[in-house]
Amino acid sequence: MTSSNDIAFRLSRSRGSVPRARALLHAALSGWGINQEVLGDAELVLSELVTNALRVPVPSDRQIGVRIARSMADGLLRLEVSDAGGGCPEVRAPGEDETGGRGLLLVAALAHRWGYEERAAGIGKTVFAELKAPDIVAEPVMREMAAVMVRTGQVVRVRGEWRNVLGVRNDRYAAGGPAVVLEFADGTSLRVHAAEPLAVRTDDCSE
Structure with a gap:
């Protein structure tokens, strides 16, 4: 069960899930007092995390889990994306002629902290990123x-x-x-x- 400090939802494994995740993020953050700079960074980070989760080789009926949470005490916004796949997400250093592979480089550059955890229940992993949001509002x-x-x-x-x-x-x-x-x-x-x-x-x- 979520509280007023977090939102959780699931996405299908389809191309339209990336813009849907951004729309849900925007709806949540517009009510949390997040400034436009942090909102823009959060949209980029969540887009990359969802895109990476969609690329993980798992059965097509396996959905992607997303959780957006705020911590007023720490002034942090936390984004989590869970998938049923294995492997360890790693930052790559692609060559100049490569068109992909820069997603986690962007996440690492924009996030205060990022990483991954094994899912407590079920298979797969959760990749998370925390962004500094000092203007995040208190309980409405x-x-x-x-x-x-x-x-x-x-x-x-x-x-x-x-x-x-x-x-x-x-x-x-x-x-x-x-x-x-x-x-x-x-x-x-x-x-x-x-x-x-x-x-x-x-x-x-x-x-």
Whole structure:
């Protein structure tokens, strides 16, 4: 189970998983007060880690796990990508005429610390990178608002759990009443009446 300080999701082994990972990262970090420079570095690092995981030779039905976490006490942003493959990720020194092999060089240059760990449960490994984010915000304030007022990047309480909102769209019930569809970072969605009050955590409570 994730908390308001981390987001975890799984990606299929497809080319579209790299931009999807970046979109989910952007949705999380936009609510955590991360500045644009750190956000840009984080997007590059996560893209490289996911790309490398997609290249690991494993069965096609094996998904990639991603976790994005923040530590206010240490001022760090941690990115983790897990795959079911073996091997040890190593920084290469490709020649000038080689077009690839520079992914981990970029990760090592941008990250405060990076490495890999064997997965505690299951097969494979988790590659992680930590970036310094001194402006990362503290726990957001909770307030109640109508579903129609919820915005992307906020975190809402659904069935006792806090869920990061990746997208919001307007809808209508068959009977004609206004509805809102909330799309969450784990790929699920929820349709509620537009006026239904929801508990929302956000770092910026201004309208």
